[in-house]
Amino acid sequence: MYFPYLRGRQYELLALRELAVNNLLGDYVIPIVEPVKLSPTLVNVMDDFIKTQYPISIIRNPVVGTFMSDWQEAQEDSKEDRYRKRFAELYSNPIIIKSLIMQRNAKSLLDFWEKNGVNKSDLLVINTSRDYLNVYEGAFATQVPRFALIPDESAFRRKVRHHKVLLDDKFERQERNADYQDVEDEFFSDDHIYYAEDGYTGFSDYSVVGNEYLDSGFAPYAVAIHIVYFAPDNTLRVRHFVSDSNDDISNPALKFYEAVSKLANWYYSAPQSVPLTLGLKTFLDHYEQQSYPGLGTVKKLSLMHHIELMGQYLDGVWQK
Numbered sequence: 001m002y003f004p005y006l007r008g009r010q011y012e013l014l015a016l017r018e019l020a021v022n023n024l025l026g027d028y029v030i031p032i033v034e035p036v037k038l039s040p041t042l043v044n045v046m047d048d049f050i051k052t053q054y055p056i057s058i059i060r061n062p063v064v065g066t067f068m069s070d071w072q073e074a075q076e077d078s079k080e081d082r083y084r085k086r087f088a089e090l091y092s093n094p095i096i097i098k099s100l101i102m103q104r105n106a107k108s109l110l111d112f113w114e115k116n117g118v119n120k121s122d123l124l125v126i127n128t129s130r131d132y133l134n135v136y137e138g139a140f141a142t143q144v145p146r147f148a149l150i151p152d153e154s155a156f157r158r159k160v161r162h163h164k165v166l167l168d169d170k171f172e173r174q175e176r177n178a179d180y181q182d183v184e185d186e187f188f189s190d191d192h193i194y195y196a197e198d199g200y201t202g203f204s205d206y207s208v209v210g211n212e213y214l215d216s217g218f219a220p221y222a223v224a225i226h227i228v229y230f231a232p233d234n235t236l237r238v239r240h241f242v243s244d245s246n247d248d249i250s251n252p253a254l255k256f257y258e259a260v261s262k263l264a265n266w267y268y269s270a271p272q273s274v275p276l277t278l279g280l281k282t283f284l285d286h287y288e289q290q291s292y293p294g295l296g297t298v299k300k301l302s303l304m305h306h307i308e309l310m311g312q313y314l315d316g317v318w319q320k
Contacts, residue, residue, distance in 0.1 A: 001201060002203060002311070003029075004029070004031050004204070004206075004303075004306070004310070005149075005205065005206050005207075006033055006034070006206070006207065006209070007034050007064060008037070008062075010039075011297065011300040012209070014300055016031050016049075017044070017045045018278065019308060020052045022278060023052070026310075026314060026315045027315055029307060030056065030057055030097070030202075031057065032057040032124070034059045035062055036065025036066065036215070037066050038067055038071055038074070038084060038087065042087070043083055043090060046087070046096060055096075057099040058098075060091070060098060060100055061106065064213040071084055094122075097123070098122065099124040099125070102125060102132035102136050106135060106139075107139065110139050119143070120143040120144070121143050121146060122145075123145040124146060124149070125149070127156055130156075133156065133160075134159075136160065147201065149165045150166070150167060151167055152166055165200060165201055165202040165203065166202070166204065167203075168205055169206050170189045170191075171206060171209065171226075176220075176222065177221065177242060183240065185239045187236075188237050189235070192234075193235065208228065208238060208306055222242055222246040222255060223255040223256045223258070224240055224243075225263055225283070226239075226241075227241070227274075227305060228305070228309060229274040230274070230309075241262040241263040241266070243255035245258060253292035256292050257287070257292070260283055260287045264283075264287040274309075277312075279303070279304030
């Protein structure tokens with residue numbers, strides 16, 4: 001089982017929506033969303049997953065972003081209040097996996113859910129802090145969660161023994177997009193091969209975005225497209241396609257076309273080496289049409305490709 005862990009920014013939510021409504025997630029992929037704001041896109045994506053009957057994990061106590069303050073500060077009858085009420089309504093649906101991060105407010109959230117008839121065995125729990133492992137042990141002493149995400153460290157494996165999901169940041173982030181020119185192709189992961197052998201129920205990563213969260217964007221000097229693919233030994237690698245005109249921030253459309261041209265040349269040189277996912281096909285369509293979708297869409301399409309590819313692998317639809 002694969003659990004792509006995404007922050008709930010616009011392009012990440014739209015990536016999940018397109019995969020769900022086009023029936024491309026597969027049977028063994030459950031996305032995890034740590035929402036960064038209380039937005040109409042968030043509640044619409046939750047609604048889409050319910051309609052398509054794809055399970056999705058939504059974290060109720062996110063650490064990053066403004067979701068918690070948005071929730072607490074929403075004024076009665078405001079648009080934020082409407083989003084809050086719609087979120088609460090959708091969150092009660094069993095397709096939405098109630099999820100939490102073990103942190104200072106985890107105990108109160110667990111108590112609230114218990115009072116409202118939520119079974120601990122239905123929860124997804126994220127353990128990344130040693131400081132809250134004892135709280136986890138106490139809370140789940142008699143009833144274990146449906147899924148428990150942990151890093152591959154002995155301290156966590158000793159405390160979390162059931163329904164473990166391996167969580168790791170696989171993306172080697174560079175300081176600048178232009179720096180990916182120095183590491184054009186690199187190893188990404190082999191967790192999909194060994195997770196069960198290592199005693200895990202599933203595996204999780206932050207896809208080609210990485211764990212680092214920035215709440216504001218900026219105009220880049222370079223455009224980089226990150227595409228994962230399977231090597232002959234079925235390990236996962238990532239290839240970086242970077243623009244050439246990187247001296248200033250002008251003409252992002254040209255920068256995108258330079259990067260996507262390299263992607264197209266790579267794909268067409270050996271089209272059988274990577275399946276034509278919806279995300280990859282859309283990149284190639286932009287290349288053929290010489291169209292520029294915007295930087296957010298570039299990230300969206302790379303995410304879509306990765307998640308659909310893993311779904312195909314786990315479903316056994318595509319193998320090397």
